[in-house]
Amino acid sequence: MSDTSVEAGGAPVARRSMRDVVFGLATAAVSLVFALVVIPAFISVPASVKAAPLSPAFLPYVLTGLIGLLGLVCAAQALFGQGVPKEDGEGFDPASGWFWKALLVLVILAAFCWLPESFGTLPVAIFAMAVLLVIGGERSWMTGVAVAILVPLFVWLFFTQVAQVPLPEGPLEELIAL
Amino acid sequence: MMENIGLGLSLFFTLQNFVAIGIGVMIGVVIGSIPGLTATMAVALALPFTFSLPPVTGILLLVGIYKGGIFGGSISAILIRAPGTPAAACTTLDGYPMARRGEAGKALQMALYASCIADVISNLALIFLAGTIASFALEFGPPEYFWLIAFSLTIVISISGSSLTKGIISGLLGVLLSTVGLDLVYGTQRLTFDNFNLMGGISYIPLLIGLFAIPEVVEFYVQRASPLNVSSSDKSRVSWAEFKRCLPTIVRGSFIGVALGSVPGIGATAASFLSYGEARRNSKTPETFGRGEIKGVAAAESGNNGVAGATLIPLLALGIPGDVVTAVILGAFMLQGLTPGPLMFQDNIDLIYALFCGMIVASIFLFGSGLFAIRYFARITDVPRHILIPLVLMFCVFGSYAVQNQMFDVLIMLCFGILGFLMARIGMSTPPLLIGFILGPLFEDNLRRSYLIANDASVFVRSPICWFFIAATALSLFIGLRKEFQSARAARERAAAA
Amino acid sequence: MKTFGRLLAAATVFATGLGLASQASAQADDYPTKRVTIIVPYSAGGATDVLARQVAQGLTEKWGETVTVENRPGAGATLGTAQAARARPDGYTLFMGQVSSHGIAPAVYANLQYKAKEDFEPIVWITEIPNVMVVPEASKATTVQEFMDQAKGKNVSFGSSGTGSSIHLSGEMFKARTGLDMTHVPYRGSGEAVPALVSGNIDVMFDNLPSAMPQIKAGTIRALAVTSAERDPSLPDVPTLGESGIAELEGFEAKSWFGLLAPAGTDAAIIEKVNASVNEVISGETFQSYAMNNGATVVGGSPEKFEEFIDAELDKWAKVVADAGVRVE
Structure with a gap:
């Protein structure tokens, strides 16, 4: 590849x-x-x-x-076998601390499985976005904060309002229903 | 006859119909491009609206959504490796590598061309051969299905990647995973580990997203150098020479799609993989497949769109829905007080002609809105990777949830994400797992149904269709394995020479 | 405006970073004040789903609040039913019950994750559809008696839309009563089973009338009898099984039905209100013509009527399952 x-x-x-x-x-x-x-x-x-x-x-x-x-x-x-030197997939060239980063991504995904029921999907998404931006190498605070709030908000609005998917809102449910 | 066609045309040529098709196709493309939101869902959501529309308009709206949705799935498959609809899974194999090479525009274009051509071929098959094909499809009983599926499973050989042994293990694992849930015949639990959520089986879309998109997300964070060199201004276009080179593949794929689409119950995903496997087998350079071969995209997309028109064949000719989407469309017919089937060709032939016109127009609209969509969607590759990847993740999570509105599916996605990542590390190809998972239930159901009907193994050789597919399976196994061994030997010799 | 309002509300939460959940209790007089969800334990596009969407649309127009359908398919309707049973009983989650969830499944599955009686409050019985005994066009039988004569001493296969469906159990009931040697061949949905019947791969089926209707009309399959107590208006010439003149089949009744339920503990006043609204919706012209086109009979009535009916169904299927020996441990 x-x-x-x-x-x-x-x-x-x-x-x-x-x-x-x-x-x-x-x-x-x-x-x-x-x-x-x-x-x-x-x-x-x-x-x-x-x-x-x-x-x-x-x-x-x-x-x-x-x-x-x-x-x-x-x-x-x-x-x-004759030691067939097949190339399988991409070469794996891990960055330093890759294991912890991979673990962090998994933890974030796990958070999506268990936290939205008690905290609401949107806050969890914003939090996840922020963490991923930081480990992804976002430098600017301004852009970081803006993206971390606006992008999940947009995706969330799309799913709940346009596609009518009842994402769990936890304690925010009453407020959103206004 | 002519008079009926005239009536059909006058029934069709209303502004309302054109608007319905246009809106339908556009909704389809957008919904289809979002992982987790499938064409089926969009069609079902639009169903109540059709009740207040005239029959032709309402049904064309649904058909438009369906066609748009099947193409739309390829957009996210190519751009972010998350197939928007299950049928687009095969498109990721070469579409995504192309996008990583900076040829997203080209891959999307080829996907669109292949989709539209296949769509037209599929429509023509529907218009001219519906009766013939439909009665042939009825010849398929459980044993015939069984062998057709067995034959389809042999494509695992073609999509195994670098290690055939591991590819087959992957395929078998897929079939094994598909057995989870309530047993079809006895209703007992199988491998559910007493988990209530597994009783319905492992959900397919979360598995798909996990297997394909999540490893890509993880990879981004753990790779040292970003493996991506997307040119920010993607000006790549399909050249005439490339198009000509792909045309035979597209036509073959379309026919495979038509064939599988007209047999109820097989579906677009299998058709795209079968078309892909055939393209690779017929290629002089099979090793380029899976690494951004434009023919791979053409094969996959022509295969799945070839199904779209053809699934309407059993519906219109026999009143039998071939898949979930056509089942919903059947619902729309019934809501209008219409009963598809032979009677409809007698009583409402003008309506049938009007629908045929609409489907041709839908192909044209698909091309138009596809071009439009590509232009804007391709810009996704301009978004900085470290912002795009979390966004992809968010769509994966929300999309997995949306399938059945339950968080358990997000957990399924997570598990298959880990599995997909590990499989990539040990050089095990993931597409065979998917194929096994899709075809597994069909394989087993028809094996067991054959036994239930006959209680005797001789039922498996009962008809010429059985013999044909037994021969095809054997031949496909033989040719496929020989080709893999040859290319393995060639690779060894190259290595020895180096 | 509503969307904007929600947007504003959402934005406020994120600006301040904390949300104070207002404890608005569901009062019957102003119910509903927010989106109401109807859980459907089948996937989108099926008969139950289409029915639920019809009702949802009618209620939305009536109440001015959105009523949405949520599909929670899986495990022969038991998955979505169990989830509905655990929903908050505030009237904002309702459930589209049917013969599987509140008739057959409790009898078939030993380890069910809900209690059909205790976990639900019946609201209103909406429609019912008969099953119909159909054979392929190629079959020589034109009456139930002829079918019986030809099937004696042979192994006959009967198709169904899945193990534990009303189609399957009708077949088991027929088998148990007549003592014929019949093998059940399950498919995944009527859509798969009907073609198998048309092509003669299976010998007989007790399909839901709406899904068999197109083929009956086209003449590719033949209706021998309906399984309801009375003849169906859409097939006036087809006798009931009870009328077939076979002693064992007297009083044979198996039908599919649909009705709205709420999780147990829902305010009785809310149930009354929903019941009244649904009764209005289903007597409206839109719903009536929908039902007619789908071969369904509109029932309606009080919650008590529905409750009595469910009790009777639970008893009936428990007996059928016990006789047929198809209970799953």
Whole structure:
């Protein structure tokens, strides 16, 4: 995609095949657990099932089996294959502190899942926007504040007023209903 | 006959109809371009308004929204990698890389050309072949559907990206995820982990947004250098040579769309992926697909818009809605006291002709409002990235919520966002997961229905249609796998030589 | 102006950074003072949704306050119903109940997340539609008796719009009463099942009358009987199952119905007001012609009438489910 994907040299290849071995074996292990524990526990099969393919658990078992098998294939390919130097996706070139930034984005998304009920969607959106602007590198306070308020306000108005989506408003509900 | 056409024309040529189509297409394009707000929703919201309109006007309004919506989805798919409608998911594969290369304008234009051409072809199929196609579509019983879906699933091979093994795992995972929810036959819970919200299954649009758009958002914050070099003045345009190069792809995609659209229940998303898979398979340079190949955009958009007119075939000819949108349009007919089906061709043929005229006009309007929309929407790429990305995130969150008005769907989006990000890290392609998720229920339902009807495996070879799709599936598997192995070997040899 | 007012209100909140929620209690006399929502447990465009939107539009015109429809589909209507049951009982969230949520589902699903009786206050019964027993054009049967004769000793498949739907349960009821060997083949919605019937992939179906009507009119499927107690005005020549002359089918009645409910605890005065308004809306010309075009019979009446009817339905389906053995644990 971008030019960063043109990576060459032995080290990344070896690392990548190591990663594939781990991924493949992990997939196989998870599939095994899934087939032995999860499916029996969370798919109930009625006694009246006439043919095997009619069972609710039939396809899940087949799929889990195939996934596990392909996990092993994937690991085998990485171990015994000729070390095909395929470029997969973009090169990953993390910025300093990337892990914390990624975590922060996830926390913000999680906030969207649980906070709007108690604080209202719009305040949460404004707060999220502000945080993201800061870690995104907004320099100017003036623009930052203006964007952090106006952009969510616009999106919120669009969804609630034009598209008539009843976003949770928490304590603001009474006020907005005026 | 001529007299009926004359009546139809006079029924159609009113200012009101033109206004209805124009408004419909424009609403469709805008709603379609917003992730989470789908064409279906827009059509359903507009339904009550049609009650007070004359039948032709009301239905054309809905058809306009539908067509506009399917194209509109490609706008956000290309610009921000968040497909506005499910059917545009495939457009992200090459449209978004093009936009990142600074060719957003070109990608949007190609999407529009492909959409409009497919739309016209689809309309023509509807007008001239409705009866024939419709009776053919009725030949599809559960076993025939089963093999058609099996064949469609083989496109996973073509969209697996760099690792075929992982691509197939991704596809299987998609099918597995689609089994979550209440069991179709027995009504028991499957993999819901006693979570009430999962009883209806994993919602599709949050999954889609999470898988495609969220990794892009996260990527922006964690990458050292912004991987983007959008030229702020995007002047890229589709050249005549490029258009000519894509035309066969567009025509093929349109026919795939028509074929899948006229069989009830398959839908635009599958058609766009199938068209994309075919385009890649027929390409001399399949490795360019997924990296901003303009043919990829053409294939995806012609596939999904080819469906738009064709889904009306079973509706008008048989009175059977092929998807949710046409089910709503059927509702509109019924509200007007009209019953689509063979009888309508006898009793209200003037109305049918008027509708046909309207659909042709809708294609033209789609082109016009598309050009207009592109001009303004393409400017989104001028917005500074660090402002655009949070805005995208906001649309993703609100859009996921809007699907069923529940925060649980935002959580679904978050989970699939994480999954999508991890999959990108380990070089596992996400489109197969999506295809598996869409086709999985069709695959399983028809497998089980076949057994219920016949209680015997011989039902799977009961008709020529079955044999045809069994052969097609086998052939597609063979050719697809051989091609992947060849290109893998070529890549190895290149690496060895280097 | 209203939008501007809301905008202003919203802007004020953000300018000051704090919102003081006014505790406006819902008074019956000035109800409604803000947007009212009707929860529909099916996706947009379905029969329930279209009906709810008709009612919502009528109420909006009547009250001058917006009444919106909120679709909360999933899990055979039980998802949206459970959410409605937990809504604040202030009269601003109403629920479009139907035969699934307040008839069949409580009987079929053991672990339901709501109580059909205790969690809801019935407001008004709106419409009902009969189911109709239909066979493909190619079928030789022209009466229920002929159908029975041909089906004896064979395995017959009956389609439905999904497990636990009224279409499915009507079939189960027929199967239990006649003792025929019948296999249920579920589809996802009538839209999928009807083509399967037209093409003869399934042998019979007890479809809702409106979704079968286009095909009956076109002659691609044949109506053998309606499942209501009386003949339907739109199909005057088609007998009821009770009239079919088969002893086991006497008194057979299965129909789909729709009505408005509120979460339990809603002010009785508000319920009275909504009941009166809805009764006015559904007796209006717009709604009457809508109902006629959709093969529905308008019912209306008091909350008590609706409540009695729901009780009867719950009892009836509990028996059918127990007889057919389709309860899901």
